[in-house]
Amino acid sequence: MRASRLVSILLLLQTRGRMTASELADELEVSVRTVYRDMDALHAAGVPLYGDAGHRGGYQLLEGYRTRLTGLSSEEAGALFLSGIPGPAAELGLGSVLAAAQLRVRAALPPALREQAGRIQARFHLDAPGWYAEADPVPFLSAVADAVWNGRVLQLRYRRWQEPTDVERRLEPYGLVLKAGRWYVVAAPGPRVYRVDQILELGVQEEEFTVPEDFDLLGYWQGYQAEFHAWLHSADAVVRVSPDGAARLTGAAARSLDASGEVQPDGWTRAVLPIESLDHTCREFLALGAEIEVIEPAALRERMAETARAIAALNAG
Known part of the structure; x- marks a missing residue:
């Protein structure tokens, strides 16, 4: 258990940069004292990290240091390759990026885990859409995804089910959700949920916005689903x-x-x-x-x- 936590600390510092002991403790769901002990263990193992005290302090890996993924279990390694759904990634324009990322992860794995990940990919395939519905065309998906990523305002014409059906909207897109093969964008004001395939015209504006720090896409979507089923x-x-x-x-x-x-x-x-x-x-x-x-x-x-x-x-x- 501790070895897995030490690897998690390394990967967190490697991907996020400087983090305080309190932030690490919250992320790993352990006490701050446990984080201090783990840092001492990493120091003793020769990991090049250093810590700064004070309000802006925290732990950080020496620049240029990268760990190989030797701390992954076989199940974790397999999950990495099972989680990359190729269809949605391609719809977002990330098909080649996903393939390249998986190639790099595979190259960093030890031989035993590399073989396990290959077996997972060969034997399991995730196909999100349902059986009896053709996929709806989503010509603006890539542009919406780009606006979500770069924090750009959208000006669009949207078709809804109630009168008036075609409306103009100015949206600040907070995130994208894929549900049962259909893409939704969660956007302010509100926020509210919009089907991407119902966007008739789209313009990405130069105007930028910032997603509120307390907004949680997963939490919002779960609440939205609960309200939807209660209304339904x-x-x-x-x-x-x-x-x-x-x-x-x-x-x-x-x-x-x-x-x-x-x-x-x-x-x-x-x-x-x-x-x-x-x-x-x-x-x-x-x-x-x-x-x-x-x-x-x-x-x-x-x-x-x-x-x-x-x-x-x-x-x-």
Whole structure:
């Protein structure tokens, strides 16, 4: 455990430059006293680092010093090559950069870890998009990514789902997120989330901006997803589902069935399922055919019956 932490200290100092004992302790989730002991161990091992006291002080490696990646475990080395998803990297214009970076990392690995990383790459491939949807064209993705990286303001025309559909926006792009094969940009004011494939026209401005120091892209996205799902499932439906219908439920409906379902004497399960709009839920439930019965709300039950009658009329005779 300590050896792994010592390697982490070296890599942190190598990539970030000067860091205080307190910053290292926070990063590694250890005490400052532990960091001091680790620094003494690195000194004793001959690692050329030095420390300065005072407000602007901290630990720093001697300029030009680089460590080889001999402290990696086989799992860590494999994860480095598994994490580089080639498709999204290419979409961002970083395909060749990713390949070059992996080549350099591979060259720095000891032979045993190099072989392990090669096996990982040969046996595992990550393909982010879903099966039944073609990838949306994202012609402005590279420009948006460049603006995110360089802190440039965007002026764009954007298509949204509600009226007025086409709007002009001035955005300060904080970060990009790839979710289920679709790119989103998180941008101020707000911040808010925008689909990159819905950008109709884009201009990158000379005006610069600074991302707030307390902004955390991962934390924001997790909160956004939670709010989105809470808004999406704003109502409930009481249903009866056959064993075959229950087996075909997925996602939140399947989880709710497991949590609230009560098997009745005829083998069907009575449960409370989360629903979105009447139209969306009606389409989803009709996909189960006669394997689901809606008990409540009455509006959804009536919509299901009306749609079923319309289907029967169209296909009669």
